[in-house]
Amino acid sequence: MGKYVVRRLLQMVPILFGATLLIFMVIKMAPGDPFSAMIDPRMDPRKIEELRRLYCLDCPLPLQYWNWLKQILQGDLGTSIRFKTSVSTMILDRLGPTLTLGIASELLVFLFGIPLGILAAVKKDSWLDYLTTGLAFAGLSIPAFFFGLLLIKGFALGSPFKLLPSSHYLTAGADLTGVDYLVDIGRHLILPALALGITGVAGLMRYVRTSMLEVLKQDYVRTARAKGLSDKVVIYKHALRNALMPVITILGLDLPALVGGAIITESIFIWPGIGRMTYTALLERDYPVLMALNLMFALLTMLGSLLADLGYALVDPRIRYD
């Protein structure tokens, strides 16, 4: 097992290298650079040319990539051209809120998605199944921004309720500390987590339902029932564990998304997340920021799939890595 993990981690190095090269080329292929959106007659075009040379935007692409690689190998993510601040600070500033929102919505997804999925599968073709399936379709088809706006209007801005804050992740200028601070963040978290989680709940529920139905048809389940085991034991002890295999895949694949943020939800709720930052950096061709973020996403994607593979071994004794 240990050997396997080490091997997988070592494999990541060349893949990561290839990924950054690919990402670099794709980013550079997009027309424009950090200065091309500055269409303001008072911004000095000659000075802009000087800055392009200063940031080596006029250098040959292999040299630009080499410079970036050298910097990364020294553990420096670089400095944003437009934010004029170090990229690592920019990411760290937003990591906490991003993870808070990501984990909260993910918890929501698992807490509701799995039980509802099991329920729908066990009570297949009952009114409960139809209801949850119907709701799942609604949840999958409703656009996140629209659901977000509905939540804000309904629960934050007084029609009909004014229970929760409408935006931000803490009360502006309140300077809270200790428990009050955490409660404040919690109150701000509810609506965005709901808005972000709803699609996930619906999606996971459908996965679990399908997978559960499949497992319930298996021979060993029939055998278990034939042994005279109670429904509860059959479902929760024998079937569930196998039915959750796809959930592990989802969890593994969700890792980069957890850190990557959710641009739409972040925008509607003014959540200081990495998603919005990525979007801004993309529009402004802020190369150092884009490269650092993509490197991070690539790394997390690979770690996520490794974790998923390890997770399989954990749940399914038939799978062994050596």
Place this chain on the structure above:
Amino acid sequence: MMKRFLVGLLAVALLAAGCSTKSSNTKDPDSTAPVDGGTLYLSMFSAPKGVFNPILYEDQYDSNVIGLVFNGLLRTNEKLEWICDLCKSFEVSADNKTVTFILRDNLKWHDGKLVTTKDVAFTFMSMLHPDYTGVRTGDYSALVGVEEMLAERDQLGADIDAKKISKEDAAKKIKESWDKWVANSSKQAINVIDDKKIAFTTDEPYAPFLQNLAFSIIPEHVFGSTEIGKMADHPATKTPIGTGPYKFVEYKTDQFVKLERNDDYFMGKPHIPTVIYKIVNQDVGITQLQAGEIDYMLSNPKDIELMKDDKNIQIVSNPDFGYQYMGVNFDHPILKDKLVRQAMAYAIDRQAMVKALLQGYGTVMNSHMPPAIWAYDASQLNAYAYDPQKAQELLAQAGWKEKNGDGYLTKDGKVLEFTLLYPSGNKVREASAPLIQANLKAVGIKVNTEMKEFASLSTTVFDERKMDAWLMGWSLSLDPDPGSIFLPDNKWGKVTGWTNARSEELIKEGTRKLKPEERKPIYVEWAKILNDELPYVFLYSQNTIEAVRSDKLKGLKPDARGALWNIWEFWIPESKQK
């Protein structure tokens, strides 16, 4: 709708007029003497980058904050004329080349240190320094000897590009030319006479210079010991120290900026102790304003409908310093024909755009000067009122007479056709593209529209010039000098490919005179040339619309400068302080 809009405008105008004579807010019958206390919640739609350094920032959102924290030597009065801000008085020499400022007495930075002319000189010297990483150097090229130095820098840059010189050697030469300028000309260009008195001298009289000198002043005692190239890393770039009515407290990334009043503010101690600039979502902002979560926001024309019956919200609408246009590439065989461009101006129903897309909150443009600028005079211009008939006549005159099976005009077997690029982002502009397409189709012009992301589009247009026609806007400043956009020797002036000797003459002449009354006739004549030539098909200028909670905020005197210009005089009645 139109009538109500006019009444609204009239009310705003009356309010503004009334306010310039009386100091109390006429809209509020039970207003008493101002009281201190409360928190003012302003809003903006995008997060600032956190570059709160006047000489380094690039985004309007950063400038919102900078505007409250810093002051320049000059500011504008209600007629948008330059008056003293940090200065006590200023004087232009008889030869129009030297401006001398005397600073106010006892001016203090937010950290308590005195403001001196050293700070002023430091601010402008920093922007000229070769290591400066901002984009404002060009504004000061008129100072004695500076243009020569900048031209040398530019030439060395071109030599680097042509591989005639290495970057290191060029940097050495640039440093030498800077040292030379500092030694020979800088004392003449920026002359610190004493702690209070400073004079700026230009090579030639240059009118826009007053506007450029109005720039926010940064503290020398804070930044002085830092290398200019490293100024962005200085903590005071993130947590600025200024002279303005509000002191910077903190910026919670992507959330809000907190400011507290400056008790020593030279215009008077502000009544409201705390100002919080919240970042809000544009689609949610209006409801937050109505719910009282924010007290101020910029509004779209289409949202006014939702607020107009709300007695607690006051709308302040002003003409803007920008306008939207359809640019044309003069290398395009069809579009370089003036008759075709004029025909398009007649064929595009721009009045309908202002009415439908801007709900009347805007002006149809027929030349380059937008209505907010004092050199604007529409009376002398051809209005190109919507007239498809006239458009077709002009096209026929240009030889476009035959129509093909699809109803498009042809000449020598070629269809009257071009591609119109437009950027995503500005909703009104996005909506105008299909209108233009339909209007032009009606007179037989085939327009293929293509939406592009902003940076891609600007690269296609300004760097590669691979376009037929495109939609975009110019945002201008107070001084009417159009040189940066219409002199063909600089980047923006090159883009259309249009040249006109008389236009260049007039633009240069316009900057040599300093008095607005002497400059205006020049610009009126110049605007007429553009109005006839149409290097751009001018579309519209959208008003700036501000929405304010007038039940909470008292002491507003909205005028041409907008709603927030006298923020230190704002106050909140005790019942609303919560």
